[in-house]
Amino acid sequence: MNQLVSETLRGRTVLKDEDVWELSGVLQDRYRSEKNVVEVDADRLVFVGDLHGEYECLLSVQRLLDDYNGHLFVFLGDYGERGPLQVETFNLVAAMAVGYPERVLMLRGNHETASVATRYGLYSQVVKSYGHSTFRHYTSAFSVLPMALRTKHGVFACHGGVPEGALSVAEIDACSRYGEELDSSVLYQIAWNDPREGDFRFRPNQRGGSSRIFGEKAFREFKEGVGFELMVRAHEVFPAGVKPFFSGQLQSIFSASSGGQVAPKVLRVGPNLDIEPINLA
Ligand SMILES: [Mn+2]
Known part of the structure; x- marks a missing residue:
């Protein structure tokens, strides 16, 4: 394993500009040729929702790697913004993704775009520690996830x-x-849309842009077309850290405390699609 990656995994949080460039480079090498939808055989998984710069929550997730040996850990995006250690959080998830490529998968959330990261916090944390050009290494990394x-x-x-x-x-x-932005309307919506109960397809979403609310009719059609039984997503704050929709066919998970609003959790899914929410203590 690359020395920078192993040191980051062991808790090194102070990285130089060149380190960030290197980490971004190895992450890009890892993901550039993956498809938009990664297909895996794994039937035991742990899903991690939004982290939003809460490095302590991520350290709890890292400790679970040993407890849930044999599980694929899937990070659902939104690593930066809001929390105190956004750069460190992104860096550690990236190190996990390249250090344990068979055990950790890193997906792209709506915050992994240049415009959102510039407006909501990651940019200012990056330029506080690094030069402006280093921010471009983060946005280049976003573009391959x-x-x-x-x-x-x-x-x-x-x-x-x-x-x-x-x-x-x-x-x-x-x-x-x-790209630095999600220019494809389909990919943009995969990162931005929210579920709501009700037998409808799509409605406008107050988040704005071209984001939508999807109802059970759209969910059912997508489920049949794509071919799955259970959807796991993140993106929304729910106090319990997990919330089911559509009779449990969709589970929403959140893995940051959001200033004490949430009891942060991850979600284990087993071979029979049995689910188990796990507290991040
Ligand atoms: Mn989000």
């Missing part, structure tokens, strides 16, 4: 949820994610 995961045993996972305009993995894979 895959958008979603599908497992053979029937899980589909992404940051936001069901997009309007795609009903198959092939249609999602046909879009391009390689």
Whole structure:
């Protein structure tokens, strides 16, 4: 394993500009050629929701790697913004993704774009510690992160949820994610959309942009088209840290405390699609 990666995994948080460039480079090498929807055989997984710069929560997740040996850990995006240690949080997840490529998968959330990261905090934390050009190494890393995961045993996972305009993995894979922004409307919505109960397809979303609210009708059509039984997503704060939708066919997970609003959790999914929320103590 690369020395910088192993030191970051062991808790080194102070990285020089050149270190960030190197870490970004190895992360890009790891993910550039992956499809938008990564397909895996794993049937035991641990899903990690938004971290938003809460490095302590990430350290709790890192400790679970040993307890849940044999599980694939899937990070659903939103590493920066809001919390105190955004740069450190992104760096450690990146080190986990390249240090344990068979055990850790890093997906792209709506905060992994240049515009959102500039407006909401990561940019200011990066330029406080590094030169402006180093921010570009972060946005280059964002641009390669895959958008979603599908497992053979029937899980589909992404940051936001069901997009309007795609009903198959092939249609999602046909879009391009390689940019600082999510220019594809389908990929943008996979990172931004939110579920709500009700037998409708799509409604406007107060988050703005071209984000949508998806209802059970859209969920059902997407589930049949893509071919899965359980969707796991993140993106929204719920006090319990986990919230089911559509009779439990969709689970929303959040892994940061958000200033004490949330009891942060990760979600274990087993071989029979059995689920177990795990507290991040
Ligand atoms: Mn989000």
